[in-house]
Amino acid sequence: MKTVLEKSRYMMVLATLGSFIASLATLIYGLITVVQIILKAFTSEIGKTGAKQLSVDFLTVVDIFLLASILYIVALGLYELFVDESLQLPGWLEITHINDLKVKLLGVVVVMISISFLAEVTIWDGDTDILAYGVAVALVLAAIAYASGIKFGSGGGSSTPE
Numbered sequence: 001m002k003t004v005l006e007k008s009r010y011m012m013v014l015a016t017l018g019s020f021i022a023s024l025a026t027l028i029y030g031l032i033t034v035v036q037i038i039l040k041a042f043t044s045e046i047g048k049t050g051a052k053q054l055s056v057d058f059l060t061v062v063d064i065f066l067l068a069s070i071l072y073i074v075a076l077g078l079y080e081l082f083v084d085e086s087l088q089l090p091g092w093l094e095i096t097h098i099n100d101l102k103v104k105l106l107g108v109v110v111v112m113i114s115i116s117f118l119a120e121v122t123i124w125d126g127d128t129d130i131l132a133y134g135v136a137v138a139l140v141l142a143a144i145a146y147a148s149g150i151k152f153g154s155g156g157g158s159s160t161p162e
Contacts, residue, residue, distance in 0.1 A: 002050035011128055012082035016075050023071035037061065052122060059119040066112045070105055077101035113137060 037057045044050055077095040080087050085096075097100050118139045124130050 007124050009082045012078050016079040019071050019075035019078065023068045026064060026068035026071060030061055030068060031062050032088065033064060034058075037047060051113070052060055056122050057117055059122065063112055063115050063119075070112075071109045073104050073108070074101070075076055077104070103148060110141055110144055111142060 011032050027074050035071070037054070040057075041050065073093070076087065076089065076093065080089070081098060081101070093104075095104070114137075117134065118135060121130065
């Protein structure tokens, strides 16, 4: 039974592969979206409205690429944690604990939420209540910051005994 449990960590290769494929698909989708945005930009009216739409479209693409990066970081992190810790990665991407992965993911999620809010502000027409949306975003970001400080500690490791 011990051998089975020790080798069962390799099941995480499935999660790694799934996350990697999802990342690749998202990157390809983002690239296709960039091409479509560029084609649309040069075939529509050029002016203030077009520039505003172009900025929102590209902010949306950044969101897509950030999602791809989250999926990629998950793939790398799971592989490094469960399968092979000797991956040659930049220091900032090395993951030695599950909490390292959580902190990296939360950082990207914060940026994604911020970009989504910026996109909403960019297209804001003055008629909708953007203040409520902004407060909601701020509360979510505050909750993430609070949870990151309490649950994960400042060094990325767990602040609770393991």
